[in-house]
Amino acid sequence: MKLDLTTITAFITVARAGGFREGARLSGGSASRLSDQIRRLESQIGVRLFNRSTRSVSLTEAGEGLLKRLSPALDEMELALDVVNSYRDRPAGTLKLNVPTAAARLVLPHILPAFLATYPDIRVEVIAEESFVDVLAEGCDAGIRYDESLELDMIAVPIGQRTQRFATAASPEYLEKHGVPEHPRDLLEHACLRGKFASGAMHSWEFERGDEYLEINPTGPLLVRLGGGTDLVVDAACAGTGIVFLFEDWLQPYFDSGKLVPLLTDWWLTFPGPKLYYPGRRLVPTPLRTFIDFIKAHPAPPAPISR
Numbered sequence: 001m002k003l004d005l006t007t008i009t010a011f012i013t014v015a016r017a018g019g020f021r022e023g024a025r026l027s028g029g030s031a032s033r034l035s036d037q038i039r040r041l042e043s044q045i046g047v048r049l050f051n052r053s054t055r056s057v058s059l060t061e062a063g064e065g066l067l068k069r070l071s072p073a074l075d076e077m078e079l080a081l082d083v084v085n086s087y088r089d090r091p092a093g094t095l096k097l098n099v100p101t102a103a104a105r106l107v108l109p110h111i112l113p114a115f116l117a118t119y120p121d122i123r124v125e126v127i128a129e130e131s132f133v134d135v136l137a138e139g140c141d142a143g144i145r146y147d148e149s150l151e152l153d154m155i156a157v158p159i160g161q162r163t164q165r166f167a168t169a170a171s172p173e174y175l176e177k178h179g180v181p182e183h184p185r186d187l188l189e190h191a192c193l194r195g196k197f198a199s200g201a202m203h204s205w206e207f208e209r210g211d212e213y214l215e216i217n218p219t220g221p222l223l224v225r226l227g228g229g230t231d232l233v234v235d236a237a238c239a240g241t242g243i244v245f246l247f248e249d250w251l252q253p254y255f256d257s258g259k260l261v262p263l264l265t266d267w268w269l270t271f272p273g274p275k276l277y278y279p280g281r282r283l284v285p286t287p288l289r290t291f292i293d294f295i296k297a298h299p300a301p302p303a304p305i306s307r
Contacts (some may be wrong), residue, residue, distance in 0.1 A: 002270050003101070003237070005077075006037070006084075007037050007040065007041050008070060008074065009074065010023075010033075010037035010041070010066075010245075011037075011041055011049065011063075011066070012036060012067065012070060012071060012074055012212050013026065013027050013034065013069070014034055014038060014050070014057070015050075015059055015063065016067075016139045017139075019056070019057040020032075020034045020035050020038075020268075021058060022204065025115055026139070027049040032192050035039050037187065038050060043160055046251070047060075047062045048060055048062065048063075049062060049063035049066060050063055054257075063100055063234070065106055066098050068212050070295070073141075076155050082227045085173060086147075087291055090117055090119065090120070090121050090258045091121065091122055091286050091287060091289075091290040092121035092122060092285055092286070092287075093121075093122060093123070093285065093287040094122070094123045094124075094125060094140050095122060095124045095125070095141055095142075095285075095287035095288055095291055096124075096127070096139065096140045096145065096286060097124065097125070097127070097141065097142055097143065098127045098140040098142075098143040098144075099126060099128055099143060099144040099273075100128065100130055100144065100227070100228070101106050101128050101129070101162070101228070101245055102127075102129060102130070102250065102274075103144040103159075103232075103274055104126060104128040105250065106160065106247060106249045106250060107159060107160035107161075108126065108144075108162070108273060111159070111160070111294075111295060111298070112124060114298065115291060115294050116259065118294065119294075120271075122287045122290065123277070124287075124291075127140065127247040128227070129198070130198045130225070130226050131198045131199075131226040135277075135278070135279075135286065138254060140300045141285055142276055142277060142278035142291075143276070143277055143278075144159060144276055144277070145274065145275065145277060146271070146272070146273075146274050146275070147272055147275070151289065153279065153280065154278065154279060155277065155278055155279070155280040156246070156275040156276070156277045156279040157277075157292055157295065157296065158273060158274075158276075158277045159273075159274055159275060160173045160236055160273050160274055160278040161249070161269055162272070162273050162299075163271070163272060163273055164246065164247060164249065164270070164271060164272075164273050165247075165248040165268045165269060165270050165271070166205075166206065166245060166246065166247065166268060166269045166271075167245070167246060167248040167251050167256070167262060167265075168240070168243060168244070168245050168262070168263040168264045168267075168268070169237060169243070169246075169251050169255070169259060169260040169261060169262055169263055170237060170240075170243045170260065170263060171237060171238055171239070171240045171259060171260055171261070172258070172262060173240040173244070174191075174241070174242065174263060175263075176235075177240070178190060178191070180263065181243070181263060181264060183264075184205070184207040184214050184216050184264060184267055185216070187205065187215070187216055187218045187243060188216065188218050188219075190218065190220075190242065190243050191220045191221055191241065191242035191243065192205075192218035192219065192220035192242055192243045192244075192245070193220050193221075193222045193224075193233045193236055193237055193241065193242045193243065193244050193245075194218070194219075194220055194222070194223045194224075194232060195223070195224055195225070195226040195229065195230065196223060196224075196225060196226065197225075197226055198227070200227075202217065202280055203226060203245075204216070205218065205245045206215070206269045207264065207267040207268070207269055208267065208268075208270070209266050209267050214267075218243075219266060220242045220243075221241060221242060222241060222242065224284070226285060230246070230250075233246070234246065234250070234254065236253070237260060238254060238259045240246060243263065244260070248268065259304065276292065276295065278290075278292075
């Protein structure tokens with residue numbers, strides 16, 4: 001049976017995207033065209049590949065089997081075509097990154113503008129989310145994560161600040177009304193603004209001083225999902241609603257403006273900065289290889305110290 005590459009690509013695009021609209025958005029095409037291509041493919045092979053409803057599109061068992069067999073072959077074809085990039089005067093192509101919101105806010109703004117100016121023929125697509133996805137299954141070239149959430153069998157390269165800290169802060173108005181906590185355990189008596197991960201797990205507040213380590217789970221009037229809701233927590237802290245616990249770099253502008261006051265600075269937990277990670281079992285595409293070389297040649301400046 002002879003299948004054309006366009007139809008195969010359409011199938012993989014819709015399967016990876018989880019739907020025709022998202023597939024069209026990612027591929028720059030139209031949902032109706034993708035739907036027609038999939039319908040012709042199903043008619044040609046005589047097997048339904050997708051279960052369709054008004055609300056969702058999902059792979060059938062046959063579709064899952066076909067995707068599993070086709071994806072590696074298409075990836076290898078794309079990588080083979082990418083070899084042509086080595087003969088260009090300037091690297092070109094698309095680099096697709098999956099990153100947490102914190103990296104999109106704190107790391108990439110210090111890197112991407114200079115990278116894109118240096119390599120104008122490379123296009124970067126960034127997906128910012130808190131779910132720990134399989135970057136290959138999502139069609140991404142690489143991801144940014146912290147050590148505890150790195151996938152196995154991945155190559156990791158430091159990106160951004162080599163060390164970071166979690167900071168605790170509140171507005172002057174809150175502290176005047178409720179007092180200043182002198183020890184992390186005092187936070188149990190304060191209004192604390194909390195965050196949880198997409199999985200539903202709560203983000204614990206961790207502290208260290210010398211050999212002492214504490215993990216606190218205080219309560220408070222506001223709970224948000226980390227990522228999209230993080231700015232709301234900061235705004236609430238600035239308005240005097242409670243105490244916030246977040247990346248030091250994220251809060252630094254509010255320290256500088258006086259909207260927030262650093263608290264318990266002797267207890268701020270230091271941890272390794274994020275890493276760019278990508279699969280080591282395949283040829284590295286030219287845009288990703290260029291990006292890796294760039295971040296290695298342009299290390300981040302030292303992290304700020306809020307004392």
